[in-house]
Amino acid sequence: MQTITALVFNNFETLDLYGVVEMFGRLPKQYRLQFASISGSLIHNHHGVTLPTTAIASLEYPTDVLLIVGGPGTRDLVHDSEFLYELSCFSHTANWVLSVCTGSALLAKAGVLDGLRATSNKRAWQWVISQSDSVVWQPQARWVVDDKFYTSSGVSAGMDMTLGFIADRHGVGTARQIAYDVEYRWHEDRHNDEFCPR
Amino acid sequence: MQTITALVFNNFETLDLYGVVEMFGRLPKQYRLQFASISGSLIHNHHGVTLPTTAIASLEYPTDVLLIVGGPGTRDLVHDSEFLYELSCFSHTANWVLSVCTGSALLAKAGVLDGLRATSNKRAWQWVISQSDSVVWQPQARWVVDDKFYTSSGVSAGMDMTLGFIADRHGVGTARQIAYDVEYRWHEDRHNDEFCPR
Numbered sequence: 001m002q003t004i005t006a007l008v009f010n011n012f013e014t015l016d017l018y019g020v021v022e023m024f025g026r027l028p029k030q031y032r033l034q035f036a037s038i039s040g041s042l043i044h045n046h047h048g049v050t051l052p053t054t055a056i057a058s059l060e061y062p063t064d065v066l067l068i069v070g071g072p073g074t075r076d077l078v079h080d081s082e083f084l085y086e087l088s089c090f091s092h093t094a095n096w097v098l099s100v101c102t103g104s105a106l107l108a109k110a111g112v113l114d115g116l117r118a119t120s121n122k123r124a125w126q127w128v129i130s131q132s133d134s135v136v137w138q139p140q141a142r143w144v145v146d147d148k149f150y151t152s153s154g155v156s157a158g159m160d161m162t163l164g165f166i167a168d169r170h171g172v173g174t175a176r177q178i179a180y181d182v183e184y185r186w187h188e189d190r191h192n193d194e195f196c197p198r
Numbered sequence: 199m200q201t202i203t204a205l206v207f208n209n210f211e212t213l214d215l216y217g218v219v220e221m222f223g224r225l226p227k228q229y230r231l232q233f234a235s236i237s238g239s240l241i242h243n244h245h246g247v248t249l250p251t252t253a254i255a256s257l258e259y260p261t262d263v264l265l266i267v268g269g270p271g272t273r274d275l276v277h278d279s280e281f282l283y284e285l286s287c288f289s290h291t292a293n294w295v296l297s298v299c300t301g302s303a304l305l306a307k308a309g310v311l312d313g314l315r316a317t318s319n320k321r322a323w324q325w326v327i328s329q330s331d332s333v334v335w336q337p338q339a340r341w342v343v344d345d346k347f348y349t350s351s352g353v354s355a356g357m358d359m360t361l362g363f364i365a366d367r368h369g370v371g372t373a374r375q376i377a378y379d380v381e382y383r384w385h386e387d388r389h390n391d392e393f394c395p396r
Contacts, residue, residue, distance in 0.1 A: 013220070014216050014219050014220045014223055015216060015217060015219075015220035015380060017216075018212050018213060018215075018216035018217075018247070019213060019216075019217070021212050021213075021245050021246075021247060022211070022212045022213035022245065022353070024245075025212055025244065025245030025246070028244065028245075032246065033245060033246035033247075034246065035246075035248075042250075046223065046226065047219050047220065047222075047223030047226075047231060048219075048223070048230065048231035048232065048233075049216070049219060049231075049249070050233075050249060050250050051247070051248060051249055052240075052248050052250070121381070122381065123379060123381075153381055154379075154380060154381035155220070155379075155380035155381055155382065156380050156381050156382040156383075157381050180393070181321060181352075181353075182213060182352060182353035182354050183319070183320065183321075183351055183352035183353055183354050183355050183393040184353065184354040185383070185385070185392070187383070194383070195378070195381040
């Protein structure tokens with residue numbers, strides 16, 4: 001069984017996180033999820049969502065998959081050197097790193113995407129790419145895979161990326177079955193990005 | 199500002215709840231969200247999600263919109279007379295009642311959908327409709343509106359229904375803008391249900 005650690009923070013985007021959780025949650029014998037933050041405190045967001053977290057220093061299990069989501073909270077975190085240092089360390093030790101939306105801005109600012117291809121939210125594109133000119137930013141992609149990093153477009157694209165990750169590990173039939181079971185029309189082609197401005 | 203109360207329970211379905219939260223959360227000046235349960239305890243689900251809740255007896259605000267979601271936990275709750283009584287009372291006092299997935303099985307068993315049209319998850323259809331023969335069940339619908347009740351199909355259909363509710367209250371342009379902002383391809387036609395078995 002693989003452990004997924006979602007590293008969350010105040011004012012994360014709701015669906016960035018829980019859309020991914022739903023898709024991985026459909027494979028309970030394959031993945032175990034834990035929610036972490038720097039401090040281990042209750043985390044709140046701008047939609048009224050609250051969740052308890054474990055401090056990353058005291059996680060129960062090592063992490064196979066690191067999930068970093070986006071949201072308004074990223075605007076402060078790109079200036080938070082402690083957070084970026086912890087994110088960098090965590091990314092180096094994880095086998096896979098998945099980001100949703102502006103989560104890739106945090107990875108970029110932490111330096112772990114240097115020289116790699118990545119994407120992000122198209123509604124916050126200029127701000128995201130301004131965080132690092134060492135990333136080979138992909139302006140038209142539902143999600144991007146490079147090395148051990150999966151980076152997705154905005155918010156709902158995280159669900160498509162997660163199904164893509166599951167397809168890469170467990171076969172496309174498994175991913176399609178999950179999409180069917182949650183009555184979700186999976187955007188299966190990661191190169192097809194209808195939300196990219198023309 | 200309208201208050202939405204999400205009535206949750208152990209083993210609720212993750213995306214049923216948080217997909218709706220994301221869409222309403224995009225209108226922060228229109229809607230305020232609170233999470234409630236019968237006991238007011240920490241609620242856990244089968245995906246590893248935990249959230250704090252307020253006991254329905256001590257909610258801070260009256261409820262304009264009641265949200266009831268689905269998930270494996272509904273299988274026990276259809277036999278829980280205290281829960282069904284509270285759900286019935288809550289439904290009668292709310293201006294609008296929205297259900298996602300097997301949440302409509304709970305409304306049906308509580309008797310509040312008697313004589314009304316409603317839908318539910320197509321993967322759990324026979325179990326859902328067995329909860330009440332007084333509901334005019336709609337086997338092919340992404341979501342159904344009847345009187346003050348919006349009932350959706352499985353899991354991800356809750357996002358489409360919520361955008362439909364927002365369109366009905368605030369105009370279709372507002373709903374389309376939210377879908378665009380979260381890079382979501384909204385299933386705008388509630389009669390188009392590709393997940394209905396033929």
